[in-house]
Amino acid sequence: MAKGIEGLGRLLLASASPRRYQLLEQIGITPDDVLATSIDESPRLRERPRVYVERIAREKAEAAFKATRHDETRAKSHILSADTVVALGSRILPKAELAAEAAQCLRLLSGRAHRVYTSVVVMLPSGRQSQRLVEARVRFKRLASDEIDAYLASGEWEGKAGGYAIQGLAGAFVTKMAGSYTAVVGLPLYETAALLEGTGFPVHLRWLGQR
Numbered sequence: 645m646a647k648g649i650e651g652l653g654r655l656l657l658a659s660a661s662p663r664r665y666q667l668l669e670q671i672g673i674t675p676d677d678v679l680a681t682s683i684d685e686s687p688r689l690r691e692r693p694r695v696y697v698e699r700i701a702r703e704k705a706e707a708a709f710k711a712t713r714h715d716e717t718r719a720k721s722h723i724l725s726a727d728t729v730v731a732l733g734s735r736i737l738p739k740a741e742l743a744a745e746a747a748q749c750l751r752l753l754s755g756r757a758h759r760v761y762t763s764v765v766v767m768l769p770s771g772r773q774s775q776r777l778v779e780a781r782v783r784f785k786r787l788a789s790d791e792i793d794a795y796l797a798s799g800e801w802e803g804k805a806g807g808y809a810i811q812g813l814a815g816a817f818v819t820k821m822a823g824s825y826t827a828v829v830g831l832p833l834y835e836t837a838a839l840l841e842g843t844g845f846p847v848h849l850r851w852l853g854q855r
Contacts, residue, residue: 654677655675655721656679659678671833679718693735694761700763723766726830728760728830730758741803745807746802754792755787757782778827780823781820
């Protein structure tokens with residue numbers, strides 16, 4: 645990873661998601677480092693989706709903070725973490741790891757509206773945190789069995805919250821959406837840039853640094 649641009653801060657992305665990395669690049673903020681954290685992401689008993697996604701995003705940032713304290717370079721970084729969850733009412737749909745899980749998610753979402761919550765955390769080198777929660781509403785068309793089977797065969801659902809990726813083939817399922825598209829992909833860009841700027845990370849100077 646890069647050593648950071650002199651005077652423009654360091655950013656550590658606490659996520660292995662290539663989508664979040666690419667979204668940051670889209671707004672001129674290439675992370676200087678990436679650290680995939682390993683935490684227990686199991687929902688707690690009767691934990692509501694909004695509460696769950698905020699907790700997991702915080703725990704990812706805290707795990708990265710703890711893991712980098714003894715690294716002189718990484719310890720100077722702003723840490724950015726995020727988590728996304730797809731919810732039907734108070735039900736949290738899984739990040740599908742098996743085709744059967746993805747199929748169940750798609751059958752539940754078929755012909756219905758659901759909510760996607762993404763929480764973003766920025767942690768300073770001092771340990772101070774700032775956090776935002778972004779909600780989007782998405783409606784799917786009614787899915788035929790052959791559409792579900794074809795989507796499962798694509799493999800695009802693997803590891804995706806709710807068993808689908810809106811930026812891919814599943815975009816053809818969406819009849820209506822209200823809210824941040826990039827939040828549904830995995831990182832709300834407006835809110836992320838605002839959080840970083842609010843904690844002193846020079847987002848716009850990074851743009852100038854790319855010239």
